[in-house]
Amino acid sequence: MKPLTIVIVDDESLARQGLRHHLREIEGVEIIAEFGDSQRALNYLQTERPDLLLVDIEMPGMTGMVLVEKLADPLPAVAFVTAFDQYAIEAFRHQAIDYLLKPVDVERLRSVVAMAATRRERTDLEQENRALRSALYEAEQARLGENKVRYNKVLAIKDRGQTVRVEVEAIDWVEAAGDYMCVHTAGETHVLRSTMRKLVQQFDPQQFVRVHRSALINVKQIKAIASYANGEYRITLATGDVVKTSRRYKQAIRQLRQSG
Known part of the structure; x- marks a missing residue:
């Protein structure tokens, strides 16, 4: 090697x-x-x-x-x-x-x-395939109404030797940085060691939508969605944060705009 x-x-x-x-x-x-x-x-x-x-x-x-x-x-x-x-x-x-x-x-x-x-x-192709399979599975389960997964209501985050319990409902958005997640909630940011894929599986897809490989947002916090000529979007949250999206998740963004 x-x-x-x-x-x-x-x-x-x-x-x-x-x-x-x-x-x-x-x-x-x-x-x-x-x-x-x-x-x-x-x-x-x-x-x-x-x-x-x-x-x-x-x-x-x-x-x-x-x-x-x-x-x-x-x-x-x-x-x-x-x-x-x-x-x-x-x-x-x-x-x-x-x-x-x-x-x-x-x-x-x-x-x-x-x-x-x-x-x-990890090759880019493998990551794309995993994300596509996961997205297709979640979409199909939601369409059929057969998704019986019990989603987390509380996220336990270890911070400086202590465990902080964060209500999932109160999370504004999550941003990924490698194997770490920056969980933004109520003006605070907590760092959690995890992957975006694992976190997505714990959250209700009706409330949390992945709009970028490194961004997961709470749909209840969306204030505005702006589109750009290159096919990308910018989502403004109630907190004032602006989240960049990618074309790979454009279908999810379109659904958000229609539901909004």
């Missing part, structure tokens, strides 16, 4: 050295480039795509988050490495697979490498 390719971006040379040291202890990885300057890293990443990008957040000139925003799809697996913990939720909004605090623990890094390897193994 070919090694997992990694690019390191951090303006601190000691931090880069520490990552190199830890990665030497992990089998099946290859550091193909490292940068102390985010602009040089961006130039490199315009043409090269590693399997995993380990990037610092606070860097002069361009932050790690801005760097990731400038990358074209498909994105590599991204793990932010920083000395500050206040960026965690924002990191997951940038579809990071993990958020590592300095000094980095080698076992946590090993877990990140494993997640990136798993991500690489």
